[in-house]
Structure formats: structure tokens, C-alpha cells
Amino acid sequence: MSADVHRIAVFGGVYSNHLALAAAITDARERGAQELYCLGDFGAFGPNPDKVFPLLVDADVKAMRGNYDDSIARGLDDCQCGYTDPRDNYFARLSYRYTYRKTSDRWRTWMGELPARLTLDRHGVRVLFCHGSPRQMNEFLWESATSTQFLTYLGREYEADVILGTHTGIHWQRRLPSGGVFANVGVLGRPANDGRTDVWYALVDIATASGGQPQTRVEFVPVAYDHERLAAEMREENLPAEFIETITTGWWTTCLEVLPAKERARGRF
Amino acid sequence: MSGSALPIEPHLTRFGETSEAPSVALDHLDTLWFQVTGTICNLKCTHCFISCSPHNHTFEFLSLEDVESWLTRSADWGVKEFYFTGGEPFMHVDLPRMLELALERGPASVLTNGTLLPARSLDPIARAAERSSYSLEIRVSIDGPSAETNDPIRGEGTFERAMEGVAKLLAAGFLPIVTATQVWAPEVDEEVRQAFVARLRDVGYENPRLKILPSLRIGREALRDRGYDEYEHVTAEMLEDYDERQLLCASSRVITNRGVYVCPILIESETARLGDTLEEAAVPYRLDKPACYTCWLHGAICSNYGGIGRDVG
Numbered sequence: 001m002s003a004d005v006h007r008i009a010v011f012g013g014v015y016s017n018h019l020a021l022a023a024a025i026t027d028a029r030e031r032g033a034q035e036l037y038c039l040g041d042f043g044a045f046g047p048n049p050d051k052v053f054p055l056l057v058d059a060d061v062k063a064m065r066g067n068y069d070d071s072i073a074r075g076l077d078d079c080q081c082g083y084t085d086p087r088d089n090y091f092a093r094l095s096y097r098y099t100y101r102k103t104s105d106r107w108r109t110w111m112g113e114l115p116a117r118l119t120l121d122r123h124g125v126r127v128l129f130c131h132g133s134p135r136q137m138n139e140f141l142w143e144s145a146t147s148t149q150f151l152t153y154l155g156r157e158y159e160a161d162v163i164l165g166t167h168t169g170i171h172w173q174r175r176l177p178s179g180g181v182f183a184n185v186g187v188l189g190r191p192a193n194d195g196r197t198d199v200w201y202a203l204v205d206i207a208t209a210s211g212g213q214p215q216t217r218v219e220f221v222p223v224a225y226d227h228e229r230l231a232a233e234m235r236e237e238n239l240p241a242e243f244i245e246t247i248t249t250g251w252w253t254t255c256l257e258v259l260p261a262k263e264r265a266r267g268r269f
Numbered sequence: 270m271s272g273s274a275l276p277i278e279p280h281l282t283r284f285g286e287t288s289e290a291p292s293v294a295l296d297h298l299d300t301l302w303f304q305v306t307g308t309i310c311n312l313k314c315t316h317c318f319i320s321c322s323p324h325n326h327t328f329e330f331l332s333l334e335d336v337e338s339w340l341t342r343s344a345d346w347g348v349k350e351f352y353f354t355g356g357e358p359f360m361h362v363d364l365p366r367m368l369e370l371a372l373e374r375g376p377a378s379v380l381t382n383g384t385l386l387p388a389r390s391l392d393p394i395a396r397a398a399e400r401s402s403y404s405l406e407i408r409v410s411i412d413g414p415s416a417e418t419n420d421p422i423r424g425e426g427t428f429e430r431a432m433e434g435v436a437k438l439l440a441a442g443f444l445p446i447v448t449a450t451q452v453w454a455p456e457v458d459e460e461v462r463q464a465f466v467a468r469l470r471d472v473g474y475e476n477p478r479l480k481i482l483p484s485l486r487i488g489r490e491a492l493r494d495r496g497y498d499e500y501e502h503v504t505a506e507m508l509e510d511y512d513e514r515q516l517l518c519a520s521s522r523v524i525t526n527r528g529v530y531v532c533p534i535l536i537e538s539e540t541a542r543l544g545d546t547l548e549e550a551a552v553p554y555r556l557d558k559p560a561c562y563t564c565w566l567h568g569a570i571c572s573n574y575g576g577i578g579r580d581v582g
Contacts, residue, residue: 084577086459144376147348152347256476262404
């Protein structure tokens with residue numbers, strides 16, 4: 001990697017998957033990432049939420065607050081995902097109550113003090129880190145449900161060349177007519193509803209090209225981790241069999257109603 | 270209370286406090302709706318909030334050229350997605366081409382009663398949906414999990430025809446969102462939901478997508494069940510600590526053959542007509558209609574992911 005390339009690793013929702021987070025931190029460092037970012041949603045879904053935070057702090061990950069963290073920190077009643085389906089709401093509540101109960105006050109305070117957005121300016125490229133979208137922490141930006149003209153508007157409105165978000169759980173990117181990029185970096189918490197057990201994060205290279213024009217490249221990286229061990233920890237914590245099935249099969253079993261047609265059709269359920 | 274009740278002015282709450290209807294600004298034009306077949310529908314549902322029928326020409330069809338022109342203009346506004354409604358959109362011979370054009374720009378949704386899905390329309394629409402990287406959502410309205418519950422609302426034979434429509438959509442590669450208006454008692458929601466799932470599985474829809482909407486107590490629905498109570502309207506206090514983006518008027522406008530309206534629910538109200546252009550229509554809207562109360566209560570119910578069950582508090 002040449003000296004004038006700034007490489008960052010960007011992690012999406014961790015969902016208490018401390019094993020995947022540890023594997024991703026190691027992987028990103030091996031790939032030469034100079035900075036690590038995490039876009040929020042540290043808890044949910046997985047076991048023992050408190051195991052995540054020391055990993056973030058020890059690895060000097062620049063962290064920001066997602067809707068889950070916002071809810072937990074403020075003691076809200078739910079995770080602000082906005083489900084209407086009773087089954088989805090049942091699992092979302094169960095997961096939220098477990099995570100709330102198992103997150104210590106120290107880390108609740110810590111996450112409540114995190115910013116809702118971060119920025120980075122390198123080689124003249126303005127990068128904006130957000131959770132859902134720059135304008136709304138819990139906005140779902142799915143590949144098949146987000147027009148390019150809307151992303152162009154966001155870039156203009158929020159004065160960013162590169163916008164990085166998470167929240168949906170499925171990674172994707174789009175190059176914009178302006179030359180900018182939008183990328184949803186995916187999540188470390190659970191697989192991407194693609195039938196494989198790996199989870200995903202994004203490596204972002206910001207460079208000055210030979211003509212002096214800045215260039216940004218986003219690459220998605222699959223992370224293999226000890227998912228069987230995570231499943232065992234989830235069983236020990238009496239988390240739902242439906243969640244464990246997702247970890248061991250790679251297919252989403254819950255919270256499916258918010259998926260648009262194309263993303264839904266790619267899954268098993 | 271004794272004696273005759275005093276008439277309550279619309280701007281008074283049940284408890285008599287004065288409260289002007291608050292206004293909601295257009296935060297961003299996320300969604301552009303097309304009243305593509307106006308108020309013309311092959312059915313005459315007893316709960317229709319804009320009283321559509323084969324003969325209601327209050328609003329007429331939009332032309333292909335008009336839709337194309339609005340789609341082009343939508344780029345400047347950064348519109349995120351497009352919705353096509355009516356009336357019954359599949360009555361429009363140009364619907365396939367309109368959807369094809371929309372899907373070149375962004376995701377699209379069609380709200381249909383599912384009883385008219387001729388192959389000459391469905392086949393090109395399915396091909397356009399397959400080609401596009403954007404989702405095309407087809408929402409099929411069915412108001413009960415059986416002919417006995419649905420047909421008194423939507424008309425004789427419509428349950429079977431709509432279920433056949435669902436089967437056709439599945440065969441064409443779609444995962445339709447079956448949309449039911451809550452015309453039953455809320456206590457039996459779960460029972461109705463399960464009955465829906467069972468019937469949809471019978472026609473091969475293994476993991477059905479189901480959306481339950483509250484009824485809008487205007488148009489024909491005000492006569493079928495009841496209109497709004499006097500206290501059912503939005504006051505300024507009700508918007509305190511409320512995320513206004515939950516309301517359709519904060520993020521949408523609807524194109525009709527008679528101009529741009531604030532939302533697809535209120536097109537029969539003259540004050541809901543905001544102008545001839547999007548620029549004119551990008552003004553705050555006063556929530557002075559009782560139907561605004563339903564939207565406030567449940568959050569943008571007309572969008573694909575809203576409906577009963579969502580916590581908007």
C-alpha cells in the first residue's frame with residue numbers, strides 16, 4: 001500500500017457479537033487499516049453485551065452511537081426499529097430487555113456520551129459516518145429501496161463525498177454521479193442473510209490519484225469467526241433458538257418485515 | 270352530564286381548551302405519489318376513504334407523458350421512491366411503461382386490489398422489476414381472510430379473485446404485501462392475522478408479507494362504520510416531543526390530474542390541493558382534517574412499512 005493511501009476499517013452493528021468484533025479488529029490490522037471505526041448498535045441479539053466495550057476501547061476504535069445504544073443509554077422502552085409485525089416486535093422486545101438488563105451502568109453512560117455522527121477529512125475527501133442515514137439515526141437505507149438521486153441529495157445536504165452507514169444489516173455500495181460514494185458497511189453482529197456464517201465490514205481507502213484527484217475505494221471483507229462458540233454462549237444465556245439459527249445458518253429468521261422485496265427474496269424466510 | 274350538549278367547534282378539544290391545528294413543514298420530498306387512475310376503480314369498496322368507483326370521475330387518469338415529466342423533475346428534489354395508486358392502477362394501459370420509467374430512477378410501489386392483473390400488464394412489469402436494481406413492491410388489498418369477511422366490504426367474488434391475483438404475482442416472481450384494513454375488532458387482530466397467513470399459504474405464499482392498516486373514517490367509510498369523534502383531531506400539544514417525520518405530509522406529495530395534493534388520503538378536500546408545481550406544494554400543511562389524527566396515531570400508514578402495531582410514541 002502506497003504512503004499516500006489512508007486506509008480505514010469501518011464496522012457496523014456489533015449486536016453483542018464480541019467474537020466477531022475481536023476477529024474483525026485483528027483482520028483489519030493485518031490488512032493495514034490505520035484507523036478503526038464502529039458505527040453503533042453495540043448490543044442486541046447476541047450474548048453478554050458488556051464483553052464488547054473493552055474490545056472497542058482497547059483497540060482505540062472510534063465509536064459512535066446507534067439507535068440501540070441511544071435507547072439503552074436513555075432507558076427508552078424499545079430499540080426504535082419501528083416494527084409493526086407482532087412476531088418481529090416480540091423478538092425485538094425480548095432482545096432489548098435482555099441487553100438492557102445485561103449492560104452495566106458504566107457502559108450505558110459511556111455510550112450515551114458518544115457522538116451521533118463522525119467526520120473525517122483526508123486528501124480533500126470529506127467522509128461522513130452515520131448509523132442509519134445522516135439525517136436520521138434509525139433510517140433504513142437498503143440497496144433496492146434507496147434511489148441514487150436521494151443519495152446525491154444527502155451528499156449535497158450534508159456536504160460529504162463519502163457517506164458510510166450501517167443499521168440494515170446488509171452491506172452494499174453505490175458510486176454517485178458526483179464522484180462520491182455511499183456505502184452501507186454491513187454488520188458484525190449477524191450474517192448478511194446470505195446463507196454463510198461470515199459477517200462483514202468495510203475497508204475504505206482514500207488516496208490522491210496521479211492527476212491530483214482524490215479517490216475512494218470501498219471493499220467489503222468477510223470475517224470468519226468462531227460462530228459455534230457464539231451459538232453456545234447464546235444457548236447458555238437462554239437466547240431464542242431463532243437467533244441461534246441465524247448465527248449457525250446465515251439466514252435471518254426474525255425482523256424480516258422491514259426488508260424490501262429484492263432483499264427479502266434473496267433470503268430463506 | 271345533563272342537558273343538551275353544546276356544539277363543539279373543530280378547534281376545541283373535548284375538554285374545551287382552544288387549540289389551533291398545527292402545521293407540518295415538508296422536511297424533504299422522500300416519496301412522490303401518483304394518483305395514476307384518479308378515483309376510478311373497478312370496485313366500489315364500502316370503506317373507501319375517497320369513494321372510488323367505476324363512475325367517480327372526480328379525478329381522472331394521469332397520462333404517460335405527465336408521469337414521465339414528473340419523474341424527471343423528481344431528480345432535482347432527490348426523491349427516494351415512487352408510489353402508484355388510484356383508483357385501481359392496473360386499469361391504466363400505460364402502467365407497465367410508467368413503472369419501467371420509475372424503476373430506472375428508484376424503488377416503486379403499486380397499490381392494487383389484485384382483481385385485474387392481466388398477463389399483458391403483469392409480464393412486462395415483472396420483466397422491468399427483474400431488470401431493475403430497485404425493488405418493485407406490489408401491495409394487494411384484501412380486507413379479511415375469507416370471502417365471508419372480505420366480500421361484504423370489497424364486493425361479491427373479490428376474495429377469490431384477489432387470492433388468484435396473489436398467486437399470479439407469486440408466479441411472476443413478486444412477494445406481494447397483502448394489505449388489510451382493520452375492519453374487525455382490534456381484539457381479534459392476532460386471530461385474523463393467523464387466518465390470513467393460513468389462507469395465503471394455501472395459495473403457495475409460504476412466508477407472506479402482511480400489513481394491517483387502520484381505517485380512515487372519511488369518504489364511504491364514515492357511512493359504513495362511523496366518522497371521527499370531535500376529540501379525534503391533532504392539536505399543537507400533540508406534536509410536542511413527536512417526531513413529525515412519522516407523518517406522510519412531512520415527506521410526501523401526491524400528483525393528480527388536478528394538481529399537487531398534500532397526501533393521497535385527503536385529495537377530496539380542496540385545502541389539500543397545494544398548487545400546480547412541486548415548488549408551490551412545498552409549503553407547510555395544517556393538520557386540520559380528522560383523518561390527520563389517524564396518521565398521527567399510527568405514523569405514515571400509507572408507506573410500505575407503517576401500519577397498526579408500530580409504536581410512534
